[in-house]
Amino acid sequence: MIELRNISQRFAGADGPVHALDDVSISIKAGEIFGIIGRSGAGKSTLVRVINLLNRPTSGTVEVAGRELTALAVDQLRAARREIGMIFQHFNLLSSRTVYENVALPLELAGTAKADIKKKVLSLLDLVGLSDQKDRYPAQISGGQKQRVGIARALASEPKVLLSDEATSALDPETTRSILELLKRINKELGLTVVLITHQMEVIKQICDRVTVLEAGRVVEEGRVLDVFLRPQHSVTRAMIGDIIAQDLPAGVRERIREKMETGKHRLYRFAFSDTSVDQPLLSEAIRRYELDFNILHGQIDELQGHAFGSLAVLVGGEPTKVVDAMAYLNDQGVVIEELSYEG
Secondary structure (H helix, E strand, C coil): CEEEEEEEEEEEECCEEEEEEEEEEEEECCCCEEEEEECCCCCHHHHHHHHCCCCCCCEEEEEECCEEHHHCCHHHHHHHHCCEEEEECCCCCCCCCCHHHHHHHHHHHCCCCHHHHHHHHHHHHHHCCCHHHCCCCHHHCCHHHHHHHHHHHHHCCCCCEEEEECCCCCCCHHHHHHHHHHHHHHHHHHCCEEEEEECCHHHHHHHCCEEEEEECCEEEEEEEHHHHHHCCCCHHHHHHHCCCCCCCCCHHHHHHHHHHHHCCCEEEEEEEEECHHHHCCHHHHHHHHHCCEEEEEEEEEEEECCEEEEEEEEEEECCHHHHHHHHHHHHHCCCEEEEECCCC
16 A cells, blocks of 8 residues: 655755665555654654655655555646645644635635535535534634544544554543544545654554554554554653553663672563463462462553553562473463563
8 A cells, every 4th residue: 555665765964965865665565554653763754754754864764555656747747746645743733714714625626616625625524523513613622622623634634544643642641542543443434645744653553553663753663552562662662662662671670689689590581472462470370380489569550552561560479490481381371471581
């Protein structure tokens, strides 16, 4: 559906060229909700604007729905952009136009007949739950309602792709959840491909099928959201996941186990569970079977899009060979195991 191949983006800076994107390649499937996450300055907003060529890359190719946008003439590109809707962090609504008129704007610019505009706009306002707000102005509605207007306006041209650039970062948590649920419903009902740009791993956790992690303009990790949560490979990913599911032991806990760790009689592990392994008494079985001591130091059980998910930091004491055997047993049962140092 969307193929970004070897995308680089350089801008002129006071101290020389700024490499906003560096050889980025991403493949996004039709109908999925795909997340792109990174810290501030990672290049994610630059990247999302490359998809519809609001930013033309310095090098690389962009293909959407089978058409290479980077090879299109100006008029062809203009037509292709109608199939790519976009919603923004700050809504970008016209204050002088009502909710109805804001949603109608793309249709008016396209020369759509008034009767068709009315039918389409009323249908979209019903879809986003704003039928009773159609005659209000942006200043008279809430932030969440403004974003719903932005979503309806982005859908007016019946796009195949919806780009969301930090669309929930200005909203409170409850409103964010409602907007994400709306996007998920639109994705299913309309078969729309959704690309979500965010710096919040909680957003990725709630709605995305797959995720790419950007750092300094490069892709540092990519995969199914559940797999990335279970096996984060890059320090940036681990830090972002740590905002919602603790990845590092608190300093006080590390200090308390220092003495035990230094004797060499204990080892520190992180166990990550998903689905059925969360519901099974695997740790109890390992303790009985291998005669070990397990001290759970830190962790939590959560849910990720219907999948049970858990992460525990455990201090394990016992005969070294039995510890190794126990870890092999747990791994065979689907537990993801990582040995940790008490120093970090």
